[in-house]
Amino acid sequence: MITFDITQWRAWAPGLSAPADWQAWACGQQPSAGDAAAPDVAFLPAMQRRRLSHMARMAFAVGWPLAEGQPQLPLVFVSRHGETPRTFSILSELAANQPLSPTQFSLSVHNAVIGLWSILRGSTCEMTALAAAGDGFEQGILEAAALLAEGAPAVLLIVTEEQPPQVYGPWIDDVPFAYALGLLLTPGKQWQLAPATSADPSRHGALPHGLSWLKAMLTGCDSFNHTWMRRTWNWHRQL
Helix, strand or coil: CEEEEEEEEEEEECCECCHHHHHHHHCCCCCCHHHCCCCCCCCCCHHHHCCCCHHHHHHHHHHHHHHCCCCCCCEEEECCCCCHHHHHHHHHHHHCCCCCCHHHHHCCCCCHHHHHHHHHHCCCCCEEEECCCCCHHHHHHHHHHHHHHCCCCCEEEEEEECCCCHHHCCCCCCCCCCEEEEEEEEEEEEEEEEECCCCCHHHCCCCCHHHHHHHHHHCCCCEEEEEECCEEEEEEECC
16 A cells, blocks of 8 residues: 655646536546637747647646646656557558658657656656556556655656547547646655555546545545446545
């Protein structure tokens, strides 16, 4: 079992940016289709914003405010599928025998987001990019907890998934909408996370684990489980 505090959080999805928006969502209210504004990264200069994909903008929109005032903050970045729109564009160009853009390729790799983060923030802290399975959220928490155990005063965790191109529909069914979740973890005992001794694959939830955690937190749920395949994670919050 590991323990930690979550001192701040931010999340973004189309039509969901403010905490009040997410609170309404957690209570069952769906965002309006007309509210799908782009992630706000106005804190970056225009020339720097141009290099960011939609997924990178989501990650920066939730992570940057949490990192303010903490110049050397370890970062754990988690995305199961990564830059699927950019990758699909590259594959389409290959299929059409078109020349590839070196910039497009360099920004399609899985650690491109943390590379841009390091450059734009001037950060030289430990940074990890994970491509885990459906329980990548918990895998990221474990990585962050390990950094806390090594002495980091705080760790930033960013989990994000982009809406994949429709052609991936038969294979990617765990992204209900594009979203990003940022958590600032610090040492403490507010939250407990432990693997279960057994798992029931039929209990796999409808929401990605990060969004499921956010919904449980906002609705005041103190104990819940997340199951993925043969793994179940037990969550508990100390009041």
